[in-house]
Amino acid sequence: MKGSSQKLAPYLFIGPSIILLTLFSLLPILLALVISFTDMDLSGLVNYDSIRFIGLENYTNVLLDPSFIKSLGNTLFFVIIGVPLVLIFSLSIAILINMGKSRAFKIFRVVFYLPSVTNVVAVAVVWSYLYNPTLGLFNYVLGLMNLGPVPWLTDPTVAKVSLIVLAVWRGIGLNMIIFIAAIKGIPGSYYEAAQLDGANTWQQIRYITLPQLRYAIFFVSITTMIGWLQFFEEPFVMTKGKPLDGTLTASLFIYNNGFQFSKFGYAAAGSFILFFAIIAVTLIQFRLQNKAES
Amino acid sequence: MNVRTAVQQARANTRSGEKTFQWFVATLLTVGGLLMVLPFAWMILSSFKTEGEVTQIPPTIWPQHFTLDNFKLLFDSMAFGTYLTNTLIIVLASFFGLFLNAMAGYGFAKFQFKGKGFLFYLVLATMMIPGQVTMIPVYLILNQMGLTNSMLGIVLPGLVGAFAIFLFRQFMSDIPEELLEATRLDGAGEFRTFLQIVLPISTPIIAVQAILTFIGGWNSFLWPLIIANDEKLYTLSVGLSLLKGQNESQFALQMAGSTFMVVPIMIIFIVFQKYIIENYTISGIK
Numbered sequence: 186m187k188g189s190s191q192k193l194a195p196y197l198f199i200g201p202s203i204i205l206l207t208l209f210s211l212l213p214i215l216l217a218l219v220i221s222f223t224d225m226d227l228s229g230l231v232n233y234d235s236i237r238f239i240g241l242e243n244y245t246n247v248l249l250d251p252s253f254i255k256s257l258g259n260t261l262f263f264v265i266i267g268v269p270l271v272l273i274f275s276l277s278i279a280i281l282i283n284m285g286k287s288r289a290f291k292i293f294r295v296v297f298y299l300p301s302v303t304n305v306v307a308v309a310v311v312w313s314y315l316y317n318p319t320l321g322l323f324n325y326v327l328g329l330m331n332l333g334p335v336p337w338l339t340d341p342t343v344a345k346v347s348l349i350v351l352a353v354w355r356g357i358g359l360n361m362i363i364f365i366a367a368i369k370g371i372p373g374s375y376y377e378a379a380q381l382d383g384a385n386t387w388q389q390i391r392y393i394t395l396p397q398l399r400y401a402i403f404f405v406s407i408t409t410m411i412g413w414l415q416f417f418e419e420p421f422v423m424t425k426g427k428p429l430d431g432t433l434t435a436s437l438f439i440y441n442n443g444f445q446f447s448k449f450g451y452a453a454a455g456s457f458i459l460f461f462a463i464i465a466v467t468l469i470q471f472r473l474q475n476k477a478e479s
Numbered sequence: 480m481n482v483r484t485a486v487q488q489a490r491a492n493t494r495s496g497e498k499t500f501q502w503f504v505a506t507l508l509t510v511g512g513l514l515m516v517l518p519f520a521w522m523i524l525s526s527f528k529t530e531g532e533v534t535q536i537p538p539t540i541w542p543q544h545f546t547l548d549n550f551k552l553l554f555d556s557m558a559f560g561t562y563l564t565n566t567l568i569i570v571l572a573s574f575f576g577l578f579l580n581a582m583a584g585y586g587f588a589k590f591q592f593k594g595k596g597f598l599f600y601l602v603l604a605t606m607m608i609p610g611q612v613t614m615i616p617v618y619l620i621l622n623q624m625g626l627t628n629s630m631l632g633i634v635l636p637g638l639v640g641a642f643a644i645f646l647f648r649q650f651m652s653d654i655p656e657e658l659l660e661a662t663r664l665d666g667a668g669e670f671r672t673f674l675q676i677v678l679p680i681s682t683p684i685i686a687v688q689a690i691l692t693f694i695g696g697w698n699s700f701l702w703p704l705i706i707a708n709d710e711k712l713y714t715l716s717v718g719l720s721l722l723k724g725q726n727e728s729q730f731a732l733q734m735a736g737s738t739f740m741v742v743p744i745m746i747i748f749i750v751f752q753k754y755i756i757e758n759y760t761i762s763g764i765k
Binding site: 194195213 | 500501504505507508511512514515516518519521522525533534536537538579580582583585586587590591592595598601602604605608609610611612613614615616617618619620622635636638639641644669670673694697698700701705715716719720723730733734736737738740741744745748749752756
């Protein structure tokens, strides 16, 4: 009796989680693959008989869809500009905070981390107000300095940059914490030896801190990049992809097609193309990292 | 002369330079820090201004006529009370999810069973699947189960998470085997051992996960947005995005809604930040 309950126990502990993860994570990915080869839409939701298997048609159509191509271009723009900015800012701030000798520097950790934990919708609403062309604080301050108003959210290219500014502001905190943790792991004796050799602060950062942070930098650049490839909430709340699809991201395109236009098959195909793009970019990153190692 | 005294001497030589440098770093961080909190300060101050004052040029910094009308409006003519209730229900449900995560973490940490390795890799694999790919099929699955437009449909997909299971497993692996054996010899069942021995020992990791779970539940947006058609099921985030869409020019009202969403999280975060930051220090990079 005792023996059989011992055998069953682990399955009872992991069971609920395994069932939920299978139902809402593993099964969906197979289902998405199947749906992406069909023309499933709102009518297919009511009547399964109306769903037709159409092979690769969704994939060829979505790859020729001008707004999908535009969304991929925008997403690439966000990744290329956003990832280095998040890396540079979070790393510099982590190094600066770590240089502080007094306990007061712990307050800076909290201040810089704060935007990361707050609600993204609320933050997007607040920034929309700051970016408002006539009432916004930013254009008012620029006016005080006799600089012309900036079309923060009304010009396709400037709007992309505006969203990047907001997302970098939000993205600094978590990555900074990861860097601070990694810096704390560097043995203090390295710095003492360097100081004996007469190395200045900049040389210590250049030849000890940065090389020792190699893995942390790699980790942050991969997770940040994946995050930017899935960029959704900020453009959804602030611009809805406007103006002229200038801030339409791949995620927003998938959401619109899936839940606004109920083109489930088409959106699923788009989501797989994004998935493959994420895998490809991640593999390239790993390849580059390995090359740099050897 | 040993290393330490040499270093101390080198430090003494540059002490005055060091002091200037410390001030330079502190100033730089203060300027950056002010930029980080500026949007929040502007949000909170604007939420207490009248609608007329918010659209005034030049803008005022401190509210001239301090008013709570914006907050009253959120609850009287908008359904922010309902949104708040829904959000709190989601938070409670996510705490139940946390319990399931802890159970799974314990199962993987302290038992040997058939398929353990395979199942654990399966759990880890779910971390790599992007939300964009699963959101459509999950919607279809919930629709098939008749759970769209229901609280259960909002809550179920996010109930358990691979990362939390992983953290629990890491922590619980260190619980001494003898302790568990002793409890079993006393005749306690497996589940009672878990509740009375394992959970109390795991308080530190549970505390951190609970704070992160609260923040996650409070901020939940995409699923409620997709699954809820009925305003009765909206969360605060969904309600706020709706408020922005419908009251495009009422900025004081929008700032009040944002303040109502952000300030509770800020307070919880500032009170518990030490534990959250330490958790990342422990588990962030290994």
